[in-house]
Amino acid sequence: MSIKIVKNSDNFKEYLPIFATEEFLQTKSDNYGWFISESSVLPFYIDKRAIFSKLVFTTNTIVIKEDNEELFLDEVVVKSKELDVDLIAQPLANAVFSKKPKTSKYIEWGSYIVYLTQNEDEILKKMHSKHRNVIRKAIRDGVVIEEGDIDTVFENLKETMSRQNRAYPSKEDLERLKPFSKFYIAKKDDIVQGCAILPFNRNGVYYLYGGSIVRPYTGSLNYMHYYAMLELKKLGVTKYDFMGARPNVEKGSKLEGIQRFKSRFGGELKRGYLWKYESKPIKVGAIEMIQKVRFRLKSIEYLGDAIEQELSRCQK
Numbered sequence: 001m002s003i004k005i006v007k008n009s010d011n012f013k014e015y016l017p018i019f020a021t022e023e024f025l026q027t028k029s030d031n032y033g034w035f036i037s038e039s040s041v042l043p044f045y046i047d048k049r050a051i052f053s054k055l056v057f058t059t060n061t062i063v064i065k066e067d068n069e070e071l072f073l074d075e076v077v078v079k080s081k082e083l084d085v086d087l088i089a090q091p092l093a094n095a096v097f098s099k100k101p102k103t104s105k106y107i108e109w110g111s112y113i114v115y116l117t118q119n120e121d122e123i124l125k126k127m128h129s130k131h132r133n134v135i136r137k138a139i140r141d142g143v144v145i146e147e148g149d150i151d152t153v154f155e156n157l158k159e160t161m162s163r164q165n166r167a168y169p170s171k172e173d174l175e176r177l178k179p180f181s182k183f184y185i186a187k188k189d190d191i192v193q194g195c196a197i198l199p200f201n202r203n204g205v206y207y208l209y210g211g212s213i214v215r216p217y218t219g220s221l222n223y224m225h226y227y228a229m230l231e232l233k234k235l236g237v238t239k240y241d242f243m244g245a246r247p248n249v250e251k252g253s254k255l256e257g258i259q260r261f262k263s264r265f266g267g268e269l270k271r272g273y274l275w276k277y278e279s280k281p282i283k284v285g286a287i288e289m290i291q292k293v294r295f296r297l298k299s300i301e302y303l304g305d306a307i308e309q310e311l312s313r314c315q316k
Contacts, residue, residue: 003075005082007033012041012064018180018201019043019058019092027176028056035076039067042076046085052287055080057091060098060272070099077101077277087284088277090305093244094206096272107310108247109274112259112267114240116233123229126266134219135226141188143220145227148185148195150174153211156185156195160211165300169197169209177208182232186216186224193220198228204239205232225265245269246310276307 009022012034018024020043025032032045041062047054061069080088088104093111100106114123124132154171161168174183177199186193194212198205205228212221229240242262247269249255263269278284288304295302303309 003035003037003072003079005033005079006036009034012036012062015041015062015064015203016043016201017059017062017203017206018199019094019206020062021180021201023180024199025058027173028058035079037067037072037075039063039065040069040072042072046083047089052283053085054087054089055083055085056089057095059092060095069097070101073097073099073101074103077103080277081279086278086280086287088279090274090276090307093306094241095274096270097275098272100273100275101277104275104277105307105311106273106275107307108271109306110245110247110269110271112242112245112262112265113270114229114242114265114267116229116237116240120230120233123233123266124226127226128264128266131222131226131264131266135223136219138186138217138219138223141217141219143193143217143223144187145184145224146187148183148192150178150183152185152192153183153195153197156192156211156213157197157209159213160194163214181208182228184224184228186220188217188220193217194224196224196228198232200232200235200237202236202238204241205237206241207243221261240265240267242267244306246306247271248310250313274307276305 009016013021025043025045029045029047035042035044041064043058044055045058047056061072063069077088096109096111150171154174157168177197180201181197181199183195183197185195193216195210196207197209199208232240245259245262246255249259292302
């Protein structure tokens with residue numbers, strides 16, 4: 001199989017979801033491109049910090065015509081060595097690969113997808129009854145969904161992700177996303193309950209970031225997503241991707257609650273794999289040790305990426 005790395009997507013851009021487009025990739029790095037064969041496309045960017053560099057895929061393989069995807073990914077791993085990166089890192093959460101390279105670290109992965117090609121009644125009917133009930137209640141009780149400004153959305157994300165000990169996007173990050181994203185906020189009595197950052201093009205919309213106050217009004221966030229689905233459907237968008245789900249989560253965990261929320265919108269669980277490849281394992285190990293020390297100094301436990309967390313959990 002012949003694999004090339006290209007820096008221009010003009011010959012195949014009609015097939016690309018928003019995370020595979022030049023406009024998104026250039027928000028992440030000046031160094032980006034696409035691995036291509038006659039049948040498949042895989043977008044990437046390179047994040048270089050000091051002496052460490054990692055390659056990140058922003059979608060799973062985009063199959064233009066059926067072929068051997070496992071062979072394609074094996075060849076991508078080989079071809080990536082020309083880019084002299086230390087690590088092919090865990091990709092974005094929407095990247096559910098149907099195959100994985102033979103030499104990779106991987107876990108089972110999934111993502112809940114609601115297809116907006118259904119009519120409005122079908123979208124609502126397929127939701128769990130609890131979601132339908134709280135959405136109707138939120139509408140009756142005067143919850144309002146509107147497009148939010150960057151300052152409002154930033155403050156809500158900052159509050160939410162700081163509470164969870166997670167890194168949050170900067171205002172500059174949000175500015176770069178704004179031209180091809182919807183920023184929705186839910187309000188009750190003029191108080192922001194939560195927000196959603198939704199990059200999109202006609203090939204799909206993605207729930208990239210979400211925020212909420214500590215106790216959002218019942219149904220306000222459910223209604224926000226339902227409202228967003230209907231608005232984006234009007235724009236011709238074909239699917240609504242909730243960005244990642246672990247097929248096996250611990251009962252009673254916070255992750256279980258998050259995935260229950262996503263699953264109850266009635267979407268299809270797309271199943272596959274999340275994978276990464278350590279091009280220079282000794283260097284990767286050294287960087288991880290430094291990260292663990294940094295986190296320990298902040299009194300935060302370093303858990304690694306989702307792949308390492310899941311592999312570690314399975315070994316217990």
